[in-house]
Amino acid sequence: MPQLGRMSDSQATRTETDSLGTIEIAADRLWGPQTERARRLFRIGSEVFPPPLIRAVGLQKRAAAEANKALGELPAEIADPIIAAAGEVAANERDADFPLPVWQTGSGTQTNMNANEVISNRANQSLGQPLGSRKPVHPNDHVNRGQSSNDSFPAVMHVAAAEAVTRRLVPGLEALHASLARRAEEWSGIVKLGRTHLMDAVPVTLGQEFAAWAMQVELGIIRVKAALPDLMRLPQGGTAAGTGLNTHPDFARAFAERMADLTGLPFVAHPNPFEGMMAHDAFVALQGAMSTVAVSLTKVANDVRLLGSGPRAGFSELVIPADGLSSSIMPGKTNPTQSEALTMVCAQVMGNTTTVTVAGMQGHLELNVFKPVIIQAVLQSATLLGDAAESFARNMVDKLEPNRDRIAENLAKSLMLVTALNPRIGYDKAVQIGKKALAENLTLRDAAERLGHVKGEDFDRWVRPEEMTRPGATLAGG
Numbered sequence: 001m002p003q004l005g006r007m008s009d010s011q012a013t014r015t016e017t018d019s020l021g022t023i024e025i026a027a028d029r030l031w032g033p034q035t036e037r038a039r040r041l042f043r044i045g046s047e048v049f050p051p052p053l054i055r056a057v058g059l060q061k062r063a064a065a066e067a068n069k070a071l072g073e074l075p076a077e078i079a080d081p082i083i084a085a086a087g088e089v090a091a092n093e094r095d096a097d098f099p100l101p102v103w104q105t106g107s108g109t110q111t112n113m114n115a116n117e118v119i120s121n122r123a124n125q126s127l128g129q130p131l132g133s134r135k136p137v138h139p140n141d142h143v144n145r146g147q148s149s150n151d152s153f154p155a156v157m158h159v160a161a162a163e164a165v166t167r168r169l170v171p172g173l174e175a176l177h178a179s180l181a182r183r184a185e186e187w188s189g190i191v192k193l194g195r196t197h198l199m200d201a202v203p204v205t206l207g208q209e210f211a212a213w214a215m216q217v218e219l220g221i222i223r224v225k226a227a228l229p230d231l232m233r234l235p236q237g238g239t240a241a242g243t244g245l246n247t248h249p250d251f252a253r254a255f256a257e258r259m260a261d262l263t264g265l266p267f268v269a270h271p272n273p274f275e276g277m278m279a280h281d282a283f284v285a286l287q288g289a290m291s292t293v294a295v296s297l298t299k300v301a302n303d304v305r306l307l308g309s310g311p312r313a314g315f316s317e318l319v320i321p322a323d324g325l326s327s328s329i330m331p332g333k334t335n336p337t338q339s340e341a342l343t344m345v346c347a348q349v350m351g352n353t354t355t356v357t358v359a360g361m362q363g364h365l366e367l368n369v370f371k372p373v374i375i376q377a378v379l380q381s382a383t384l385l386g387d388a389a390e391s392f393a394r395n396m397v398d399k400l401e402p403n404r405d406r407i408a409e410n411l412a413k414s415l416m417l418v419t420a421l422n423p424r425i426g427y428d429k430a431v432q433i434g435k436k437a438l439a440e441n442l443t444l445r446d447a448a449e450r451l452g453h454v455k456g457e458d459f460d461r462w463v464r465p466e467e468m469t470r471p472g473a474t475l476a477g478g
Contacts (some may be wrong), residue, residue, distance in 0.1 A: 016132045025132070030097040030125075032117030032132065032139065038110040039450055044103035048371075049111065051092045052168075052379055056160035057115045058089030059262055060236070061143060067254035068145050078142050081123035083439075090262075094118055102376045106362070106369030108153030116143040130259045146247035148239040148292055150277050155236040157375040158276075161286060162231040162265050165224060172386030173221050173293065179393035180214035180300075183207075183400065191465050192317060192407045193414050200416050203465040206317075206402055209307075217389075220293035227286040232267050234259065234274025242274030258394040274283045279363045283374050287356040290381045294346035297389065301339040301346075304396065308336055316406045321399035338396035345388040352377035411465055418444050420463045421454065429453045 004337050013024040019031040025036045069079035088094050097118045104110040115161035116139035124130075124139040137143065144152075188207030195201050236253025236259075239245050244252070251267040260267045270276040310316030311334075320336050327333040355377045359370035368374075418434045433454070437447035444463065454462070 014132055020307060024200070027131075030094065030118040030121045030131065031099070031114055032121060032134075034113040034139075035110070035117050038104060038114070039099050042101050042104045042110070044101050047102045047376065048100065049098065049102060049376065050379055050383070051095055051159045052164055052383070053156065053375060054095050054098050055090050055092055056156045057098070057111065058086045058091070058094075059159055059259065060117055060156045062080055062086035062090060063255050063258040063262060064145070064147055064152075064236070065143070066133070066258045067251055068248070071248045071250055073145055073248055073251075074142060078137055081126050081137055082119055082143055084126065085119040085122035088122065089115065089119060094122070096470065102372045104372060105149075106371055107149045107367060108156070108371045111114055111151035111372070112144070112147075112149040112152050116140060117144045126417050142407040146239070146251050147236070150240055151236050151238040151242075151273060153371055154276055154280070155234045155259075157280070157283070157371060157378075158231050158266070159259060159263065159265075160375060161283065161378050162228065162267075163263065164379050164386075165228060165231070165286070166265065168386040169290070169382040170221060170225060170295055170386075172389040173217055173224070176297075176389040176393040176397070177214055177217040177221065179397040180210050183397060184211035184214055187402060190402055190404065190407060191411060191469055193410045194416075200414050200417050202416050202466045203411060203414070205469050206407070208469065209303070212232055213303070216296040216300065217293075220289075220296050223292055224286070227282070230282035230285060232265065232392065233270040233276060233282075234267050235270045235273040237269060238277050239272030242272075274366065278366050278368055280360050280368050280371070280374055283378050284356055284360040287378055287381060288383060289351050291350055291353040291376075293385060294349040294381075297385070297392075298343050298346045301336075301342040301392065304400070305336045305339040308400075310406075315410075317403050317410065319401040319403050321396065323395065337394075338392050342388045342392045345384045349381045349385055352381045393450070415444065417463050417465060417468070420468055421448070421459075424458075424462055425453050 012027040014027045016025055016033045017023075020033070023033045023036050025031065025033065027313075031039075065074060065079045065082040065086060068074040069076060069083075075080070098114055100110050100114055120134065120139040120143045122133050123143075124135065127136065129135065129284050135212070137285040184207045186207070187210060188205055190206040191203050192206050193200060194204040234252075234256050236255045237244055237247055239247050247364065248254075252273070256267045256269040278283075304318065305322075307315050308320035311319075320334050322334045323337060323338050326335065356374055356462055359374045359377075360368070362368055362370040400450045415434045415437055417432045418437075421430045421433065429451075430449055433444060433447045436442065436451060437444050440447070442450070445456060445459045449456050450458050
């Protein structure tokens with residue numbers, strides 16, 4: 001995550017004046033007095049907003065300027081330099097001029113003013129004016145025209161989250177799903193010991209295990225995508241409290257249309273901007289879906305970790321790829337590093353769910369005042385899950401190999417194959433066979449014959465592991 005910057009005591013400065021008096025600002029920085037005061041006031045932690053959020057800030061200001069220009073609210077000679085400067089912000093060319101921490105006013109006002117000052121200064125600079133001139137482009141009157149932090153920052157949140165989900169999270173999950181599904185197909189014929197309660201159970205195929213994991217990821221993608229329609233409703237146009245005070249009546253519609261054009265995503269004006277400003281249930285729902293994905297991926301990563309444990313004293317049914325990141329003291333040791341990275345990411349996402357849930361509750365009357373921490377947690381979750389899912393696909397699943405000898409050995413020793421005899425001889429006699437085999441270290445076949453419950457040739461016909469893996473298979477072997 002980017003680090004919060006500090007101004008050096010020896011750095012050259014310029015002096016600016018606002019309603020609170022004069023203040024020194026680093027001479028080469030595009031921000032203005034409001035940002036500088038906030039930078040000094042909120043010296044909290046090292047977390048600043050990541051580039052995807054700053055990109056969304058630039059998109060928001062560009063779409064607003066384009067809408068105001070089209071509606072006759074800004075003349076071209078003012079709007080065009082704003083549009084160009086906002087475009088630089090959206091291209092992440094001005095990230096260094098956004099130094100403020102996540103931990104600021106809960107409406108994101110400081111970051112909104114940061115954007116207004118950076119864009120106005122850059123616009124004026126392009127027109128040959130010195131930094132801090134505030135003319136001909138003014139940060140409030142022009143860059144923030146028809147806007148409030150209360151509707152602008154939520155719009156930024158929606159745009160940033162929608163882009164993160166569609167361009168980072170979903171593609172990462174789709175890569176993992178494809179990898180798991182491919183392995184499920186390739187290994188559909190490998191019959192192995194199933195396990196329930198971590199104890200031996202009836203046979204399954206390795207492909208069936210991978211297909212189940214693939215289905216978990218597929219359903220996770222569906223759940224995440226189900227949260228997208230709520231994100232496409234932009235509350236821009238509600239201004240201070242949702243009423244649209246001081247903005248053009250068609251601004252919300254024009255803004256949403258411009259944002260849709262800029263991003264290629266189907267953004268629309270929120271039919272009730274009050275809801276989009278006072279509550280952030282859309283983000284609570286999205287984070288909840290991502291938490292479910294995290295639960296699923298934890299299961300997948302841990303199952304791979306278990307099946308790859310060994311190589312001699314564990315399950316050792318999967319061969320974990322040797323990535324070179326072995327023990328610092330035990331030569332040649334191979335560890336499931338990708339499983340560990342993925343499950344740590346999942347733990348962070350689940351923690352973020354608590355943060356977003358609590359933050360989502362902080363909607364008092366017309367405004368939720370935990371906006372910055374909500375979007376910081378949501379963006380971190382989407383980014384980490386997308387990256388970790390793709391990494392796990394490429395560096396673990398794609399490189400796994402089945403240990404066919406160990407799989408066959410474990411299957412042959414399984415006492416739970418006796419389950420196939422239940423329909424033939426009844427549960428009680430099958431239990432006797434299993435217990436005798438375990439107590440006397442016999443094969444199930446030998447135990448069945450010694451007890452006189454099953455003839456050897458019948459056992460061979462009835463107990464066929466490959467037949468036991470078919471859905472609904474009973475009375476195998478005729």
